[in-house]
Amino acid sequence: MEVIRLVNQLRKCEDDVFQVWLCRMRKAGYSDSPGMNRREFCKRFDSVMSALEEVYRSPQKTPFARPDGVPHIFAKEIIEELSPGKNGGLDLELFLVYFKTMISCIEDRIPGINLTSEQTTDAVLKLRKIADLTEMHAIADWKRYRTVESGTIKGPPAQTTSEKILGAIFMSVGDGILLVDEDYEIVKANQRSCEIYGLPQQNIIGTDIRSLAEDTGAELLTQYFEELIEGQRKSAEITCLYVDGKSFPATVTVTRSDFDGKRHWPIIVRDDTSRKALEMQLRQEKQQTEEMNMTLKTVMKSIEQDRKDFENRVAAKISTSLLPSLKKIEKAPEANVRKSYLALLEEQLVSLTTGFEKELDAGLLKLTRTEIEVCKLIQAGCSSKDICEAMSLSFDTIQTHRKNIRRKLALNGKKLNLHAFLMNRNL
């Protein structure tokens, strides 16, 4: 009778035991550990209670471990629960803390039940034996099944170095990388993609990928999402939108990779603004060159035209003025008349050169070939001494030539230096 009462009483205060246990676990720093919820706790609590009942009801069995193979009693359900693949994230350390705390919480309750002190001691001892045997089994099983596994499982497993490297590469690649899920929402984005769209991580995650492109681009992306089979890759140039609404050209490469039973689309985005700008610049430069060519051709043509015009003018002048004068000189009997025609001819020849950069001077025509030679040297800035050496003539001869030149050019008595006079003359 006492037995039933004991177990029933204990079962009744299950709730309180759970609260106390939870508190103690948290104080011990196990607040976020797996299996620490009420349901799990109740199952284990029940298992212990059933074992306790059994101990009282079957006195032939014993909670003591005996070498003679007599079955002994322990919390079977708990041990079953701990079999491989079912341990629900518990490791041995956590299990022991969990279980020992639970037993001690139950034990604390026993004195509160109205029993004789003998009965109380008996109950506590029986409970402890069950606990010891359960632990023994648990540890034995653990060693049997889990010799390979070691280390504790607490919280998310630490990142391995290769995962860290992968993460670092993902974040730092020069092209934008986005991962899109079945809702077309971005679930992962690297730093470059944030910069491309002008959105921080917090904003770009959860954004509908279609809102980052102009309509046709968005449609194309949707089409790709529907069409692509796993592992396939497609790329296209589309127009994307920066955070301030400015559009920019981009190349997107969409692939499909399925995991967690769902379709996902990794997208590589490359901002083509600078490439397009370079292309545009190249096109413009090419066009400019072509225009320049055209202009040059036109200029060449007009120069040719000018030359022809000039030739025509000279030819016309020769036929209308010079040749008739020559004929007249030929026919003129008088020396005086011939002389006047010669002067006229001279004038006409000079007039032919009007409009030239360096006009002919009538005086220059009177010079002899040697005198012109001397003039050229003077023009080049040579001294008389230089000239006599250059022409292998005596200094005096050169001086004579200079005197004659000045006379013929009507420079006698003028304060003009021969070099200065010749500067702009065409020789």
Added chain:
Amino acid sequence: MWDEEYDVVIIGSGFAGLSAAIEARRLCSSVVVLEKMAVPGGNSIISGGLFAAAGSPLQAQENIDDSPELMLADMLAAGHDFNHRDLAGIVAEKSAETLQWTIDELGVKYRPKLSHLGGHSVPRTYNTANTSGSGIIRPMLVKCREMDIPIRLKTFLSQLITDESGAIEGVAVIEDYIFPNRESGIGKRIRAKRAVVMAAGGFSQDKKFRAIQNPMLTEDIECTNHRGATAESLIIALKAGAIPVQLSMIQLGPWASRDEEGFGVGSMFSMLAGFPYGILIDLRTGERFVNEQADRKLLVDAMLNFDRESIAIVDEMGVRHASTLEKCLKRGVVRKFDTIEELAIANQAPLIPLKATINAYNALIEKGRDDQFGKPLPKDLLPLKHPPYYSIRLISKVHYCMGGIQINTRAQIIRIDTQQPIGRFYAAGEIVGGIHGASRLGSNAITDCIVFGRIAGGNAANEPPRP
């Protein structure tokens, strides 16, 4: 000596910086925004996109009686009167017109329903249509592009350059900066013909600096901010003579999820559904312990007391207010259960006390009694009895720096030795201290940033240009 020259140079591309840029660009010909990170928007773009305004069109529509005075009173109550009252007053005063500006000038889309956030006397919070600060930042970035305001990314402020009179003349920056590598990039000097605006944000992610200000905020306390929320620019402003104000007042967010990093999607779930329409319980007792609609400081203090392990529970009716629900469920931040029993088991909560808590709470609502913790029980609040039930595991995370540098009502930064404004030097946003006192009310930050961003930008652009 200078590599470049702009009328106004703005440090930071969040709400404050972009508002300043847009306002300045309307008044002068060249504005540049410098951002040290590789993406624009700072912490603003990942924020919840909540905008508090007193006297808004939606309030009129819902017959909610509100005024700037009431909003200011709420700010002072939450801030324990540590607030610089003149600055807080401007935020409340200009809240409604600034909200309107975001709608008219930027084309920001808001949900057609107000939210009632903890510590506010009345519902006055607008939600962006996408439940994110990006709902405001994106239109701002579009506007900047249209107005020809360059936003120079990866450009880090390394030094402020002053002229002989002590006024700010320009900035030394590092271009191609790779945060947080101080050895990266190339130096450059940019001249500000009119002024420099500091809109560099808070330092919640600066674990060393925040621990100096408040040693209780140890390195292992998580943070809702983006990783660029560090103190470099604040320190540069202090070096230039700015006055530090209440730097130790650093707010933790009570609504963040234990099951995701940063601000995530869970924070908005708690803010919009879990706290107003659900209950907050301690897992170890199954009992409520605080007014779920208290301001953040009260909530966090209550949650951290006695090492409480808090979850928020809300039912099918309440969850309708949570615009991030789907994402929360998808990421496992919020879990859904058909019964309270299942919820209790999964969260390892004691079932009987939890049921008692829910029954008592439902009785309050049904019988219209006052809550012992003082939770406001508006008429649309329903008892928690419509399955399925949802739970979110909570942990307090560092969220906002109330402290910063001192400005006057014109957003000019004040010099510590003379108490006079530093010439051609403005600030706006989280880098400014004193506006929110000991605790900022939820959804007041965006209001503050945009109100003072516009003031700073406008005044900066109105400075006479240097020759």
